[in-house]
Amino acid sequence: MQPSDLITSAMNRIEVCFSPGEYHLYESEFDLVVVLDVLRATSAICTAIDHGVKEIIPVASVEEAIEYKRRGFIAAAERGGEIVEGFDMGNSPFSYMDPALKGQTIVLTTTNGTKAIHMARNKKTVVIGSLNNLQVLCDWLIEQERDILVLGSGWKDKFNLEDTICAGAIADLCLESGKFKADEDSTVAAKFIFRSSRDNMFAFLKASSHRRRLRRLNLNEDVKYCLTPNNCMSIPVLKEGSLVRLNHEPVEVHSLS
């Protein structure tokens, strides 16, 4: 079916919400939410699930993570870009590639990402996105024939550039299928920022406040990894409070451009 065969008003929508602080303005019309925290929570979650971690339990507070740790769980905690004292892991994607974590359950709390997941948890479907699983995620989203809200984690409820770029990439790929429309200016802007930055995201993000924050922490390798599209084939999905691998037919991965 060609886009021209579709009546616009009957099309599904894909829209971008920049941060949790604006979620209430957008969420009522959607029961499928994609949560993003590109630097670095959702990139780490996609990496973990792709490398065989069985499930990730996202919790909102450090206190909850400590409680799980006491009960014997592997727990990871990040605040302000750094590993919280008393934890062995934060949200560096590389730490989730450890073969010893295969088949394990990990409890995770982060500054922004786990808050956004928590906020969306009552929706029928919550999936985790990043640039790392961009194409496999979009191929799956396009098949769903449902309205989609892409929710950036932002930085303490404020807009951030890296989640907006990733949200714009998801919106762009879905819109290009001809099966979606976008009504919101936020979606138009995100798509535009993605298209302008796609050829050199790393340079584009040098002005980003969060990027500067991570640079101070010497996390350039993490940032480069998080900005690499399509090095993960998994879509984490929220099932009864845990993020697990979505079972779906594998699809051919195309290049980003």
Next chain:
Amino acid sequence: MQPSDLITSAMNRIEVCFSPGEYHLYESEFDLVVVLDVLRATSAICTAIDHGVKEIIPVASVEEAIEYKRRGFIAAAERGGEIVEGFDMGNSPFSYMDPALKGQTIVLTTTNGTKAIHMARNKKTVVIGSLNNLQVLCDWLIEQERDILVLGSGWKDKFNLEDTICAGAIADLCLESGKFKADEDSTVAAKFIFRSSRDNMFAFLKASSHRRRLRRLNLNEDVKYCLTPNNCMSIPVLKEGSLVRLNHEPVEVHSLS
């Protein structure tokens, strides 16, 4: 003085807040706020003051405007892009050029713009911006040596493209003076969207939700006027609840590009 002579940390900041819904995340660090509602409230306000209207009293509700009208005031009211029933004027800039309005007081309520002005009213200085008074406003802002927050009115608390373009233009001109720095990703994004759209804002905005809304109302001439930089030489400022012309030294107006 060259930018390189300044110590970055000692520079004043200019930041962009996309909409009233996020104002609480940004406002605490600023006592000078520029309010924008490009389509069309603040463009109309700049035009009115530039054409000799003595003062504009912004009110949040239609009920307040009706009450003022009963007491003999000239009153204007817009909701959803249209003039409210029972009023002679909405927020079309052209209606504020009427010579009969010279020296008059006008009460105004609009969907988004007067709400944003109301929200910022307790700040030490609130000025009104638009593309129409872009250069004169920026010349004045640069002279102030104060931290500046540019507040878009958005659309019902959501991000909109036209206010973001104008906010980006203001940030860009101020940053180019070398006297300001910007820390927020919202400011980086606004500046980028302005730079990408400056050569043909009308075409750029064809995807904007509000622009589509106004097109249905046949307001293309209004939109073209509102997107024309530097056809007004006045800066409206809030004084005791009224918007009046700011008295300042006239400056030479440069072209936008």
